[in-house]
Amino acid sequence: MTATQSQSDTRIPTDIADWLTERVASYLDTDADSIDRDLPLAEYGLDSVYALSLCGDIEDTLGLVVEPTLAWDYPTVTAMAEFLRAEVGA
Amino acid sequence: MTTLEEAFGDPYDDGNPLGHRSVLAADERAAVADGAEAVLDDYGLNAEFVPERLGGRLVEVDELVRRLRPVFRRDAALGLGYGVTSLMAGLNVWLGGSDVQRKWLADLLLGGGKASVGYHELDRGNDLSNNAFTATRTDDGFLLSGRKEVINNAARADAAVLFARTGETGGGRDHSLLLVDLHQLDPDRFRRLPRYRTHGLRGVGLSGFEFDGCAAPDSALVGDLGAGGDLALRSFQVSRCVMAGTGLGILDAGLFATLRFALERKLYGQAVADLPHARATLVDAFTDLLTADALVTTATRALHVLPAHASAYAAATKYLVPTLLEEAMNSLSVVLGARFYLREGAYAGFGKHMRDLPPLGIGHAGGVSCQLTLLPQLARLLRKRADPAPVELFAAGAPLPDLDLAGLRLFAPSGDPLLAELAGTRMAPHLADLTAEAAALPARDTGVAAPPAALGLTDRYAVLLAAAAVTGYARHNPTPGGWADRALERLADRLAPAPALPGPANEALFADLLDRATTGHGLGLDRDPVTRTLA
Numbered sequence: 001m002t003a004t005q006s007q008s009d010t011r012i013p014t015d016i017a018d019w020l021t022e023r024v025a026s027y028l029d030t031d032a033d034s035i036d037r038d039l040p041l042a043e044y045g046l047d048s049v050y051a052l053s054l055c056g057d058i059e060d061t062l063g064l065v066v067e068p069t070l071a072w073d074y075p076t077v078t079a080m081a082e083f084l085r086a087e088v089g090a
Numbered sequence: 091m092t093t094l095e096e097a098f099g100d101p102y103d104d105g106n107p108l109g110h111r112s113v114l115a116a117d118e119r120a121a122v123a124d125g126a127e128a129v130l131d132d133y134g135l136n137a138e139f140v141p142e143r144l145g146g147r148l149v150e151v152d153e154l155v156r157r158l159r160p161v162f163r164r165d166a167a168l169g170l171g172y173g174v175t176s177l178m179a180g181l182n183v184w185l186g187g188s189d190v191q192r193k194w195l196a197d198l199l200l201g202g203g204k205a206s207v208g209y210h211e212l213d214r215g216n217d218l219s220n221n222a223f224t225a226t227r228t229d230d231g232f233l234l235s236g237r238k239e240v241i242n243n244a245a246r247a248d249a250a251v252l253f254a255r256t257g258e259t260g261g262g263r264d265h266s267l268l269l270v271d272l273h274q275l276d277p278d279r280f281r282r283l284p285r286y287r288t289h290g291l292r293g294v295g296l297s298g299f300e301f302d303g304c305a306a307p308d309s310a311l312v313g314d315l316g317a318g319g320d321l322a323l324r325s326f327q328v329s330r331c332v333m334a335g336t337g338l339g340i341l342d343a344g345l346f347a348t349l350r351f352a353l354e355r356k357l358y359g360q361a362v363a364d365l366p367h368a369r370a371t372l373v374d375a376f377t378d379l380l381t382a383d384a385l386v387t388t389a390t391r392a393l394h395v396l397p398a399h400a401s402a403y404a405a406a407t408k409y410l411v412p413t414l415l416e417e418a419m420n421s422l423s424v425v426l427g428a429r430f431y432l433r434e435g436a437y438a439g440f441g442k443h444m445r446d447l448p449p450l451g452i453g454h455a456g457g458v459s460c461q462l463t464l465l466p467q468l469a470r471l472l473r474k475r476a477d478p479a480p481v482e483l484f485a486a487g488a489p490l491p492d493l494d495l496a497g498l499r500l501f502a503p504s505g506d507p508l509l510a511e512l513a514g515t516r517m518a519p520h521l522a523d524l525t526a527e528a529a530a531l532p533a534r535d536t537g538v539a540a541p542p543a544a545l546g547l548t549d550r551y552a553v554l555l556a557a558a559a560v561t562g563y564a565r566h567n568p569t570p571g572g573w574a575d576r577a578l579e580r581l582a583d584r585l586a587p588a589p590a591l592p593g594p595a596n597e598a599l600f601a602d603l604l605d606r607a608t609t610g611h612g613l614g615l616d617r618d619p620v621t622r623t624l625a
Binding site: 051052059065075 | 259
C-alpha cells in the first residue's frame, strides 16, 4: 500500500463516519454526540423512510448511487461508513 | 383469434350469457358469470402474465394493461379473481427466482393453474415490515407459522408466493419470499381459511392461509434469505401500475353506461345528454379518463424506458389514478340519478362498477402508503431539472426496450425526466412552488408520522406528473381535439385553492365521445374496438 492511499484511507473514513453521524442526528432532531455509532440505526427508530433520505444525502454528498438496502445490509454508522469509505476509494 | 371483446359480446344484449344481466345475477350470488372464466381459459389469459422467454406473452407492460381492459370493462371481479394476482406472485419469481422456480411457475400458469400472493395480514395492512407470518430455518428448509389474510384465490390456488419473517435484526433484511406448491404441504399443518364477504368485487374468492409449523423445502426460497423486501419493492412497481390500469376499463364502462342512459332518457322534453350540467359532466369524465390513461401509459412505458425512475411514477400512479377514476364515477352517478342506486335494470352495472372500483385503490398498497413512498424522495426528485424523456416514453406503438425487472430501483435518482415536459408550460410555476416547499420540509416530517400538509405535497407531485404525461403524450400522438388543454385545466384546478366552476361542455370532445360510443370504439387513448351498443 502506498502512502497516498494510506493517507486517503485514514482521512475518508473519519469524515464519512462523522458526516453520517451528523446526518442521522439531524433526522432524529438530536445532537451528534448522543448517537452510538455501533448501535443499529433501527434502534433509534430510523426506518425505511430514513433509509431513503440517507440514500439521497449519500448520492448528493459522496456522489455514490446507492439503494436503501444499504441501511439494511450495513445497519450501524460504523458499518455503513466502512462500506462507503471502500466505495469512495474504489 | 377471436378477441376478448368479441368473445364477451355486447353487455347490453339481454340474451348474451356473458352480458350485464348475467354478470349482475352472478354478482348477487358472489360469483362470476357462468362461462366467463372459460372465455379467459380459451384466450389463455395467464400467458399474458408470463414473460415471453418463459413461453408466455408478457413483453410490454403497457400492452398487458390494454389486453386486460376488455375483462375489466365487463367485470372487475372476473379480471382480478381470474388471475391478476397470479401476475403479482409471478413478478417476484421472474425477478428473483431460480431458473427452476421460474420454469415451474411459468408452466403452472401456462397450464391454467393459479398462484396466490401472500403479503397481506389483516392486523398489519400495508405495514409490511411488521408482518408476523414466520418462516423458521431448519436443516433442510423452513417451518411456516401464521396467517395470510384476504388473499385472492387462496381457496383454489396451486401455488403461493409468501412474504415471511425470517429474521429479527430490526432492519429491512428480516423478510424473505417463499414460493410454495400448496398441494405438497402437510394437510395437518396447513389450511385454507373461509371466504371473506366484501362490499365490492363480490365475485372474487378472497380467503386466506393458516400455517401451524408447516414444513416447506429449502428450494422454496426466492432469491436470497432476507431479500423479501427488496424483491417486493421492485415487483410492486410493475403490479401497482397494472392495478391502476385495470381501473381504466371500469371507468370506460361506467362512462359508456352513463352516456347511453343520457342519450336514451328524456327529461323536461329533451335528452339528458342535452342538459348542460349532464353534458359537461360526461365530457369531464371523458377528459379525466384520458388523463388517467396518459398517466398509466406513461408509467408503464417508464418501466421499460426509465427503470431507475419507475418507483416514483408507479407510486404516484397507484395513488392518483384510482382517485381520478373514483371521482369521475361519483360525478357520473349524479347524471344517472336514481338508476345508479338500483340493483336491477339496464344500468345496474354502473353501481356494481362503482362498488368494484375502490378496492383497486385500497388493495395492493393504499393511497396513503403510496404517498409515504414518495414523500421522503420528494425534495430530491424535484431539486434537479433533467433532460426531457426519450420519445419512446410517449409515442404510442414505438418499440420499448425489454423489461428489466432487476434494473428497477427502490428510489429514483435526482432529476425527473418526465417533469421536464412541464418546462415553459402553465404548470411550470406550480412545479417551482412545489420544489421550494418540498425542499423546506424537514426529514422528520417525511416519515409515517408526516403531517397532512406534507402528504399534500405528494398529491401535487402526482398531479404534476399527470400533467407531464398529458403534455408528453399529446406532443407525440394524435389526441381528441381540445382534450389536452381541458385536461391541463382540470389538473391545474386540483392545484388551486378554489377550483373554478365548470363552464359549458367542450362540444368537440362531446362529439368525439359520441362518435366512439356510436361506432364501437373504446373511450381510452387508443380507441380500441369494443363490442357494445347504445339503446
